[in-house]
Amino acid sequence: MADRTAPPAYQIPLYRLAVFAAxxxxxxxxxxxxxxxxxxxxxxxxxxxxxxxxxxxxxxAFLVVMNHYSRRGLRPYHIAMAVSxxxxxxxxxxxEVRWAFTSEYRGRHVGxxxxxxxxxxxxxxxxxxxxxxVVIPRREELVMGRATALRELLRATDKAPIGMTPE
Numbered sequence: 567m568a569d570r571t572a573p574p575a576y577q578i579p580l581y582r583l584a585v586f587a588a589x590x591x592x593x594x595x596x597x598x599x600x601x602x603x604x605x606x607x608x609x610x611x612x613x614x615x616x617x618x619x620x621x622x623x624x625x626x627a628f629l630v631v632m633n634h635y636s637r638r639g640l641r642p643y644h645i646a647m648a649v650s651x652x653x654x655x656x657x658x659x660x661x662e663v664r665w666a667f668t669s670e671y672r673g674r675h676v677g678x679x680x681x682x683x684x685x686x687x688x689x690x691x692x693x694x695x696x697x698x699x700v701v702i703p704r705r706e707e708l709v710m711g712r713a714t715a716l717r718e719l720l721r722a723t724d725k726a727p728i729g730m731t732p733e
Contacts, residue, residue, distance in 0.1 A: 574612040575639025578605055590692045598697045599654035599662045602647030616652050624657055627723045634731040642731050653727065661726035666719060667699035669708075 578586075582604060589596055606614070622628070632649055634642050650663050669690055674681040694701045700718050703711035719728055 573637065573639060574609070576605065576609045576612070576641075576644045579608050582608075589696055590689070593692065593695050595698065596696050597662065598647065598665070598699075599650040602649075602651035603654070605644065605647050606651050614648060616648060619652050619656060622653055622656050625660055627725065628727045629723075630663060630727055630729045632729070632731050646729060646731060649729065663729040664719075664722045664726045665697070665699045665729040666702050666715070666731075667694050669701050669703045669705075669711075 582601075586596070586601070588594075622630075630649060630653070632642075632645055635645065636642055646663075646665055650665075653663050654660075667690065670683060670687050671690075672683065674686060691701065693699065700715050700722065702715045722728060
């Protein structure tokens with residue numbers, strides 16, 4: 567019997583994950599808002615609430631900042647997908663949110679096996695290409711890369727909303 571007190575764990579249908587993996591390897595562009603809509607639909611049994619949707623302008627650029635909340639079954643990318651889906655529904659035909667995206671996560675494991683940092687960096691770079699995210703280098707020694715990423719985000723504000731999830 568399922569634990570009714572456990573928080574919901576968002577799932578991505580396996581066949582959709584397989585298509586995403588192929589697009590990731592091949593570098594084919596995808597819509598983060600459409601993928602977000604698919605994930606929200608696949609998890610419609612879970613109640614969700616997005617506060618402040620009425621403050622999203624119907625056209626033009628803006629900055630959306632969301633909490634970098636994370637727990638088992640609900641990661642920041644789930645929240646960013648929900649926000650992207652909401653913005654796309656509120657602003658049909660307008661550009662999608664362009665998210666700032668970290669270049670790496672350290673200390674990740676699959677069970678007891680550590681995931682090599684080079685592999686995480688490769689995956690994150692591919693995700694950025696597929697979705698058109700702006701990669702913000704995480705390492706302190708990459709100050710020039712951070713400055714370049716911030717300039718790219720500033721240029722993007724002329725065309726699309728910008729999304730950030732500060733830690």
